[in-house]
Amino acid sequence: MSTEEIISSGKLELYVTGSLPAKEAAEIAEAVRKDPVLQKEVEAIETSLIQLAGSVSPGVASTIWSRILNSIRPVRTMEERDTRSVNWAAISGWAAAVLAVGGIFWLLNTNKDLHDEIELTTTENSDLQEQLTETETRLAGSEEILNILRSKDYETILLPGNRDVAPEAFAKVYFDKTNKVAYIDSRGLPEATTTKVYQAWSLKLDPLTPTSMGLLDQANEVEEGIYKFENVPDPDAFGITLEPAGGSESPTLTQLYTLGTVSP
Secondary structure: OOHHHHHHHOHHHHHHOOOOOHHHHHHHHHHHHHOHHHHHHHHHHHHHHHHHHHOOOOOOOHHHHHHHHHHOOOOOOOOOOOOOOOOHHHHHHHHHHHHHHHHHHHHHHHHHHHHHOOOOOHHHHHHHHHHHHHHHHHHHHHHHHHHHHHOOOOEEEEEEEOOOOOOOOEEEEEEEOOOOEEEEEOOOOOOOOOOEEEEEEEEEEOOEEEEEEEEOOHHHEEEOOEEEEOOOOOOOEEEEEEEEOOOOOOOOHHHEEEEEEOOO
């Protein structure tokens, strides 16, 4: 497969999360080793997953991090790697291991703190419960996003930028045709002004028939920069336009920022 085909297939996300069969994982690892574009894409995915995991758990004590880092010294960091050969599988595995160990230590420390602070006042208990509820809500959203990256039910559609409007812009759509659910990762779009809002469209191309999916706003946001849309009509393509605040009944084609077609 070409570089673009590998990226749009969603296999890089499955590779990073360890969900590919061994043979496919080896093929992707070899392709990543040879292709700087794929290497950057893998780094971006790993960074997103690490930030996602970090957003739902407190930091780990420095002494604990020291023990973890000392145990993995044989694996060089990304900055120190030999440019002739990079073991992406090892790096991905250690990243997952560090996150898992960090989560375990956080749970153990949290449990100890709860025992040590058993005599908290009613007000403090109430505050703690609110924090716990907020953390559980964020964790549920993060797990949902990770399940999408792993699931074969979702097709990954890359939406490149419009050369005449925003050539550097891009977005990704994760689309479940069966359940008509789409997630849009908008982190490749320029920030909209306070008087404008991005609007997502499901498009039939012959004849051109746009249907609004909704706005990329707080009401549809499930994680920072990631939006969920339901009851999405079966499209030939997805597009994102920049519209006046509140959205528009039809897309402003002169403000079409990204467009990507769905595979048959």
